[in-house]
Amino acid sequence: MKRHLLEAADLDRDDATLVLDTAAQIDQALAGREVKKLPTLRGRTVVNLFYEDSTRTRISFELAAKRLSADVINFSAKGSSVSKGESLKDTALTLEAMGADAVVVRHWASGAPHRLAHWVRGSVVNAGDGTHEHPTQALLDAYTIRQRLGRLEGVRVAVVGDVLHSRVARSNVGLLHTLGAEVTLVAPPTLLPVGVGSWPAEVSYDLDAVLPKVDVVMMLRVQAERMNASFFPSAREYSRRYGLDARRMGALHDDAIVMHPGPMNRGMEIAAEVADSARSTIVEQVANGVSTRMAVLYLLLGGSPQ
Amino acid sequence: MTTYLIKGARPLGGDPADILVKDGRIAAIGDSLDATGAEVVEAAGLIALPGLVDLHTHLREPGREDAETVETGSRAAALGGFTAVHAMANTDPVADTAGVVEQVWRLGQEAGLVDVVPVGAVTVGLKGERLAELGAMADSAARVRVFSDDGHCVADPALMRRALEYVKAFDGVVAQHAEEPRLTVGAQMHEGDRSAKLGLTGWPAAAEEAIIARDVLLAEHVGARLHVCHVSTAGSVDILRWAKSRGVQVTAEVTPHHLLLTDACAESYDPVFKVNPPLRTDADVEALRAGLADGTIDAVGTDHAPHAVEDKESEWAQARPGMLGLEQALSVVIETMVEPGRLDWAGVADRMSVRPAAIGRLDGHGRPLAPGEPANLLLLDPTARAAVDPAALASRSRNSPYAGRELPGRVVATFLRGVPTVLDGKAQK
Numbered sequence: 001m002k003r004h005l006l007e008a009a010d011l012d013r014d015d016a017t018l019v020l021d022t023a024a025q026i027d028q029a030l031a032g033r034e035v036k037k038l039p040t041l042r043g044r045t046v047v048n049l050f051y052e053d054s055t056r057t058r059i060s061f062e063l064a065a066k067r068l069s070a071d072v073i074n075f076s077a078k079g080s081s082v083s084k085g086e087s088l089k090d091t092a093l094t095l096e097a098m099g100a101d102a103v104v105v106r107h108w109a110s111g112a113p114h115r116l117a118h119w120v121r122g123s124v125v126n127a128g129d130g131t132h133e134h135p136t137q138a139l140l141d142a143y144t145i146r147q148r149l150g151r152l153e154g155v156r157v158a159v160v161g162d163v164l165h166s167r168v169a170r171s172n173v174g175l176l177h178t179l180g181a182e183v184t185l186v187a188p189p190t191l192l193p194v195g196v197g198s199w200p201a202e203v204s205y206d207l208d209a210v211l212p213k214v215d216v217v218m219m220l221r222v223q224a225e226r227m228n229a230s231f232f233p234s235a236r237e238y239s240r241r242y243g244l245d246a247r248r249m250g251a252l253h254d255d256a257i258v259m260h261p262g263p264m265n266r267g268m269e270i271a272a273e274v275a276d277s278a279r280s281t282i283v284e285q286v287a288n289g290v291s292t293r294m295a296v297l298y299l300l301l302g303g304s305p306q
Numbered sequence: 307m308t309t310y311l312i313k314g315a316r317p318l319g320g321d322p323a324d325i326l327v328k329d330g331r332i333a334a335i336g337d338s339l340d341a342t343g344a345e346v347v348e349a350a351g352l353i354a355l356p357g358l359v360d361l362h363t364h365l366r367e368p369g370r371e372d373a374e375t376v377e378t379g380s381r382a383a384a385l386g387g388f389t390a391v392h393a394m395a396n397t398d399p400v401a402d403t404a405g406v407v408e409q410v411w412r413l414g415q416e417a418g419l420v421d422v423v424p425v426g427a428v429t430v431g432l433k434g435e436r437l438a439e440l441g442a443m444a445d446s447a448a449r450v451r452v453f454s455d456d457g458h459c460v461a462d463p464a465l466m467r468r469a470l471e472y473v474k475a476f477d478g479v480v481a482q483h484a485e486e487p488r489l490t491v492g493a494q495m496h497e498g499d500r501s502a503k504l505g506l507t508g509w510p511a512a513a514e515e516a517i518i519a520r521d522v523l524l525a526e527h528v529g530a531r532l533h534v535c536h537v538s539t540a541g542s543v544d545i546l547r548w549a550k551s552r553g554v555q556v557t558a559e560v561t562p563h564h565l566l567l568t569d570a571c572a573e574s575y576d577p578v579f580k581v582n583p584p585l586r587t588d589a590d591v592e593a594l595r596a597g598l599a600d601g602t603i604d605a606v607g608t609d610h611a612p613h614a615v616e617d618k619e620s621e622w623a624q625a626r627p628g629m630l631g632l633e634q635a636l637s638v639v640i641e642t643m644v645e646p647g648r649l650d651w652a653g654v655a656d657r658m659s660v661r662p663a664a665i666g667r668l669d670g671h672g673r674p675l676a677p678g679e680p681a682n683l684l685l686l687d688p689t690a691r692a693a694v695d696p697a698a699l700a701s702r703s704r705n706s707p708y709a710g711r712e713l714p715g716r717v718v719a720t721f722l723r724g725v726p727t728v729l730d731g732k733a734q735k
């Protein structure tokens with residue numbers, strides 16, 4: 001494995017499979033145990049550096065590090081020196097001086113983790129950067145798909161929604177392709193980036209045509225404020241054309257699953273009865289997030305497992 | 307005033323000759339000139355070119371003297387072979403009054419390394435709302451002829467039309483920063499395959515091309531001169547070629563970095579490569595080189611844009627756009643145009659001295675290397691190759707996109723009206 005996990009492309013097929021297998025081993029090791037903790041990273045320091053509010057991702061990483069017995073420091077941009085104008089570089093040098101073994105960074109700016117990786121000696125884990133990537137989300141999604149469907153090779157995945165602004169989409173396209181799955185992006189043309197044709201994915205504007213052909217539907221969060229920038233005419237029209245409701249769910253084949261990275265806009269991109277259905281993996285995704293992040297931290301900091 | 311005998315230089319790359327520089331002018335050019343008492347400059351193997359003229363320099367003074375001053379920028383210019391630079395108006399305060407342009411002009415005179423020619427803002431405060439006092443700047447001691455809101459586009463078509471018309475009264479030219487602002491909200495890099503992958507907001511080529519198309523039509527309609535700053539796309543070159551074929555009075559410049567670098571540089575997320583307009587694709591680079599070679603693009607303009615460390619060592623989106631250019635401009639032109647055989651030395655003189663001087667209506671620059679002409683010239687060692695070391699630059703800033711890159715050509719000497727501003731590759735003050 002590389003020293004940092006900045007984007008899905010940092011993982012080749014062997015690395016990605018190793019992360020998923022390690023997560024499965026961790027799940028097995030902790031299953032049924034009362035004390036859900038491994039001593040692996042005792043004495044190591046993991047810093048959660050969050051420039052953007054993200055309670056669920058931060059908690060997931062925090063829990064992952066703590067279950068590996070690492071010391072965890074949460075460094076949030078709000079109410080810290082960062083909000084007083086300290087630069088990313090100065091913050092990096094501060095963390096470096098404190099001896100952080102890993103820095104988990106969430107940032108509003110695409111590429112910020114790449115810059116950070118130039119300035120610190122520890123491992124940098126990208127926990128979501130701007131509209132670029134969110135590689136651990138892609139790992140937990142792949143883990144969830146493999147758990148439910150038993151494989152990734154040849155699995156057909158539709159990624160539906162605001163691909164243009166989605167770091168989840170970018171990481172999933174990359175990682176799922178690496179792992180042999182076939183991705184179709186479904187969105188209105190305004191929410192697909194110019195240049196999407198160079199991605200290893202099919203593109204469709206027609207959700208109804210795609211649904212019967214896929215094993216996985218991954219719904220992306222669509223922010224209503226995109227409406228004001230004329231990406232689509234209204235929330236209602238978006239929902240009508242690209243929302244996953246009970247009628248559309250009926251077009252899926254029997255074993256197909258529905259995923260969402262959260263937080264959901266119920267009634268916008270996903271209907272409540274879909275989110276709460278047996279096809280939905282949304283709660284599993286949260287649990288799997290902790291195991292896959294444990295696997296990532298373990299492999300980056302603790303070396304290869306036996 | 308010292309008399310100089312430049313021995314054995316090759317004017318415009320031609321046969322070796324001696325050049326006698328006396329009283330600020332070229333006194334004679336010929337074989338084995340004898341000039342007793344003259345200081346001899348050995349120039350065997352060196353190319354002599356007319357002093358370069360930049361239509362597009364940011365000197366940052368007044369306002370950001372921590373990034374560059376008129377003096378440090380002038381020194382960088384002289385080391386790059388320039389004898390005149392146009393100082394852009396986006397200072398703080400903005401150069402939108404006779405007072406500010408005269409201040410910049412006077413600072414240039416005091417530095418005495420190049421002729422600093424102030425550019426006046428087109429609109430008050432670069433806000434794009436109403437015309438600045440263009441006539442007052444034209445009539446000032448700074449004799450402003452080039453007007454630009456560079457950094458901002460004069461986006462309002464009616465205002466642009468009026469500006470084009472108004473400056474005809476004093477033979478001025480509007481230099482447009484062609485960027486339709488509604489198409490580039492939050493833009494970070496060229497919009498294409500790489501922006502899609504990197505998750506950086508795209509700056510579409512059409513945002514530049516749409517403004518150029520509009521403005522050449524306006525210039526044709528009102529019979530005015532238009533200059534287009536930092537042309538960066540293949541489509542822009544096509545539009546300019548079409549406009550020139552119709553007889554529109556349009557000129558254009560390309561930056562050294564757009565001749566050499568592409569949007570692949572953004573993959574590092576290193577903001578030293580962030581610039582406006584952004585680095586484009588290989589196909590655009592090729593079209594720009596072709597356009598400069600056939601004269602569709604008239605000039606190389608550096609868009610030298612110094613920035614303090616804190617404005618560049620940051621997240622990409624947080625960083626200011628712009629890169630240094632004065633000291634490497636000629637080297638980049640040699641690398642991209644001369645060595646591939648697309649421009650000879652006369653062509654370099656034309657695109658980097660003659661035409662920019664004509665666009666700026668500068669007397670005494672861009673003149674032939676001939677007896678009686680002002681001695682504004684440079685001596686170049688075309689065989690030297692060296693890696694660029696930002697720490698060794700004369701600019702006060704370090705944001706060179708060429709750091710570590712080996713480039714050809716070394717300016718050995720620069721003369722401004724017969725006075726050496728650079729000798730042995732070193733600034734003389």
